[in-house]
Amino acid sequence: MTLKIDRVDTYILKVPLPKPVADSIYYRTHWHVPVVEIHTSDGLVGTGYSGLWAGEELLNMTIDRYIGPMIMGRDPSEIHKIWRDVYWSPLHWVGRAGIAHMAMSMVDVALWDLAAQRAELPLWRLLGGRHSTLLTYNTDGGWLNFTTEELLEDIQGIISRGWKRVKMKVGGPDPRVDIARVKAVREAIGDDITLKVDVNQRWDRITAQLTIPKLAELDIAWVEEPLHPDDVIGHAALVAKSSIPIALGENIYNAEHFATFLAMNAVDIVQVDVTRVAGITEWLRIAHNAQEQSRWVVPHAGDMCQVHQHLVGGMGGDFPAMIEYLPWAREIFEDPMTVKDGICTLPEIPGASSKMRADARERFEAE
Ligand code: MG
Numbered sequence: 001m002t003l004k005i006d007r008v009d010t011y012i013l014k015v016p017l018p019k020p021v022a023d024s025i026y027y028r029t030h031w032h033v034p035v036v037e038i039h040t041s042d043g044l045v046g047t048g049y050s051g052l053w054a055g056e057e058l059l060n061m062t063i064d065r066y067i068g069p070m071i072m073g074r075d076p077s078e079i080h081k082i083w084r085d086v087y088w089s090p091l092h093w094v095g096r097a098g099i100a101h102m103a104m105s106m107v108d109v110a111l112w113d114l115a116a117q118r119a120e121l122p123l124w125r126l127l128g129g130r131h132s133t134l135l136t137y138n139t140d141g142g143w144l145n146f147t148t149e150e151l152l153e154d155i156q157g158i159i160s161r162g163w164k165r166v167k168m169k170v171g172g173p174d175p176r177v178d179i180a181r182v183k184a185v186r187e188a189i190g191d192d193i194t195l196k197v198d199v200n201q202r203w204d205r206i207t208a209q210l211t212i213p214k215l216a217e218l219d220i221a222w223v224e225e226p227l228h229p230d231d232v233i234g235h236a237a238l239v240a241k242s243s244i245p246i247a248l249g250e251n252i253y254n255a256e257h258f259a260t261f262l263a264m265n266a267v268d269i270v271q272v273d274v275t276r277v278a279g280i281t282e283w284l285r286i287a288h289n290a291q292e293q294s295r296w297v298v299p300h301a302g303d304m305c306q307v308h309q310h311l312v313g314g315m316g317g318d319f320p321a322m323i324e325y326l327p328w329a330r331e332i333f334e335d336p337m338t339v340k341d342g343i344c345t346l347p348e349i350p351g352a353s354s355k356m357r358a359d360a361r362e363r364f365e366a367e
Pocket of ligand 1: 198
């Protein structure tokens with residue numbers, strides 16, 4: 001009997017954050033998770049999802065009206081074939097980035113989850129099984145809406161729970177205040193902790209040129225998203241001048257744009273996010289390309305690490321196997337990632353760790 005997709009369901013979860021957080025662009029109280037579940041004729045269910053805080057219904061609508069009907073009756077194991085058919089469907093006009101592309105990602109993650117379940121392997125082993133543990137760095141602190149006192153308390157708390165790598169937000173209206181806050185954190189945590197900073201796109205080229213050398217005096221491991229994410233030339237100029245590596249990628253939505261950043265030498269650390277590019281299929285193309293060009297791939301935590309742990313664990317190569325840790329949606333997953341003392345131990349349960357808990361809809365489903 002041929003294997004077939006016979007049902008595609010979507011729903012939305014809204015998860016409250018433990019406390020409101022702000023970076024240099026947004027203030028958030030909730031994390032929204034649109035979910036797709038793909039049922040197949042052998043009785044398996046694959047789960048894909050995204051993470052954002054506005055527009056989640058648009059992703060699900062794209063699946064309900066367009067992608068779902070396109071893949072109904074198809075063989076779910078033909079992942080690349082389905083990817084190309086959806087990519088070159090009439091959605092192409094509205095879909096090489098943004099909403100349609102993110103909806104494609106949800107479906108693609110669900111198909112890979114199905115493939116791993118069918119192989120009875122965790123996805124990272126299906127992909128090649130290079131690393132069974134990963135380093136993590138913690139971003140669940142250092143928010144821009146915290147006073148300096150709260151910031152220090154918050155980051156010290158993360159370190160006391162075992163992390164040796166942390167990130168804090170900068171990009172406020174006055175770079176001198178940013179520098180003072182980073183300095184206060186560096187003095188409080190000492191020299192043995194790796195500290196990264198995230199601008200969230202807020203600087204112009206001049207502010208970046210003036211501020212990065214001051215950060216370099218504070219032993220900063222990377223500067224993330226210093227400029228507008230589409231400014232390839234500006235980032236190339238910073239990479240050429242900066243003694244601190246430049247990290248970006250969470251706002252780059254496809255393989256072609258990543259290829260341009262790599263070709264222009266406009267990025268050091270590649271933070272490709274599986275929920276923003278069109279799923280695992282495109283993530284792997286981008287990550288392999290970056291790795292071949294001697295860049296670290298350290299994915300952004302937009303999917304709450306659940307799928308990224310498998311992707312980094314499954315990749316070959318000798319770069320540091322590391323992911324961002326931001327545990328906003330742990331409560332919705334049946335098998336939330338395991339992290340102790342800043343080290344993630346990869347799961348042995350078959351699939352992509354994307355399955356939702358049985359009570360997730362009852363607790364968090366949006367009206
Ligand atoms: Mg970031």
